[in-house]
Amino acid sequence: MMAVGEPASTRDAAAETDAEPHRKIIHVDMDAFFASVEQRDNPDLRGKPVAVGGSRERGVVAAASYEARSFGVHSAMASVTARRKCPDLIFVKPRFEIYKEVSQQIREIFAEHTLLIEPLSLDEAYLDVTENLRGLASATAIAEDIRSKIRATTGLTASAGVSYNKFLAKLASDYRKPDGLFVITPRMGASFVETLAVGKFHGVGPVTAAKMNRLGIATGLDLRQQTLAFLQAHFGKSGPYYYAVARGIDHRPVRADRIRKSVGAENTFSSDLTAIDAMRDNLQPIFDKVWRHCEGSGARGSTVTLKVKYADFQLITRSRSVATPVASRATIEAISFALLDALVPFEKGVRLLGVSLSNFRHEAPAAAQLDLDL
Template sequence: MRKIIHIDMDAFYASVEQRDNPELKGKAVAVGGSSRRGVVAAASYEARKFGVRSAMPSKLAAVKCPNIIFIKPRFEAYKEVSQQIRNIFYDYTDLVEPLSLDEAYLDVTTNKKDMPSATLIAQEIRKRILEETQLTASAGISINKFLAKTASDVNKPNGFFLITPDDAEKFVETLPIARFFGIGKVTADKMKRMGIQNGADLKKYTEADLVSRFGKAGRYYYRIARGIDEREVTPNRIRKSLGAENTFEDDLTSVPELKEQLKKITEILIGRMEKSDTKGKTLTLKVKFHDFQQITRSKTITKWIENEDQITSLYEELLGTFDTGDVKIRLLGLSVSNLNHELKEEPIGQQLTLDF
């Protein structure tokens, strides 16, 4: 039994911009390009009320929220604030697993402050983040990563939620399937067609049933339906690749459509690379056709892949390695690998205690 905290900053990029420019406070802000092919990297809560979300085309965001203000990303500023926040985490535990600039898992089963309550630690961390950065954070507290991650989203923004060991199974049973971390929109839609609306419905299926329908991921779904997640908080996670992909409601049937969608995916990928301070030397193009046949093409270069022009040049070259004429494409993806910070994972010890 562990005590895990998931800290998630509230609308991080947009909140930093509103903090640094008081004229933006209380206004609908989107961090990202405002061009016809721009993509929203982050949206303030004022913009989210209109349905604006990250990874949304900027053109659509402007339609949903006519008064939206687009701000060019300042990733160096976000990284600086992220480091401030991370330093706060390290005052409590060395078992910190950053997921990106704005969120992280903390294992506080044993901690530097000898505090018996994970809830009190989470509250103290949130208070310090606010005092030292003038930004708000939400926290989820529970016995494993899945539950803590799910809990942090319950009372957003600027809130926290505790899922105790006794409440875990009941909480998962009533959780809508679309809110399960690790279950994306396409999988959630497939599950709903199977009659799976929440955790209780998912729990009715055997592990074998779920594996037969969803492959290896079925084992994960079987366990989280029961609130089980044995993954440790690993400070030096091994990240082999970083990518972005999109499944289309209507198949792509022309090369211009293909390139337009790859342009959007590239912008999302660049945002994720900037957010995690990642670059690589290999680009992989993933294509899934209407009949679910899938191909991948990769290209490795000697320089770091770190900007849109490089990615565009590489995927255009990879497109030339197969016939794109008269094909129907349902999914496109781009990823970078051979990364600049592939770190070795170190074993981490645990001690058992429980006082939430």
């Protein structure tokens, strides 16, 4: 029976979520993962603002500790900007092999509870525990057990969100970070969403949020008041998604066989490159990373993309597709070099090079592990 005084909008949304059996979804997100691993392994870094990746003069921050975040430092921020915000920021070189090892430990903990695990990156994943391996009735209890085991096994903290769909579970995991757990029940879903700024919605980036704001849509409630036709007219194929999640509805399943659409690697150099031979040399470890993923996952792509960022921060990409999937590292190298040669002569220095492979076809089942988002 519906609670007396419950808003009509909540009743309507609850009725829609009642149309299908409720699933039990957990979203687990490690807290400042890369930076926390570094602080765990180096006691001198504990309690201090740490940035993984970049340097004091160049590059981009890959991860920031919570101490650094308090100064406004965040991932994907240019190192020079991060240092300006936090003069005492400590830059640490990333150790991706260590992060992958820890990630695999975490994945093994997930696998004790369910086989339906959808990794999003090294440090976060969705789990469907509707039918779990331990026969536990409470998804909240499972989330608590997972967080406890992660702390005992790795010495790190994780935040978790529990709800009846993926959209709300992800919102919930952010709600009490770090080291928190939050549950959004079916009765809470619509009312929880209506108070949020649209910029907090997973799937709504800064550009889309700004567009929504210009249309007078600032909160989940504003979004729910729009018709499906209006949202489709302004946001195209994303319109139905926004229409549904504004009502706390998300029918996407947790996909254990989730296939990534591309894999890539890039490097920002300590000094600008001007010679073609130096660029070729610096692309070699990038080719290695891309092909290592392809070998491990069995994925074979047919489009190679070269990414070039110049000294003045101008960014360009050049792509080439082939009729059959790329079958060797040598082919990635040959295509990338051809794309690079087409840019000669270089009228300005190059500060970043990257290579990605897309249009995947899987020749063999992907390995059951969390992989690195290169």
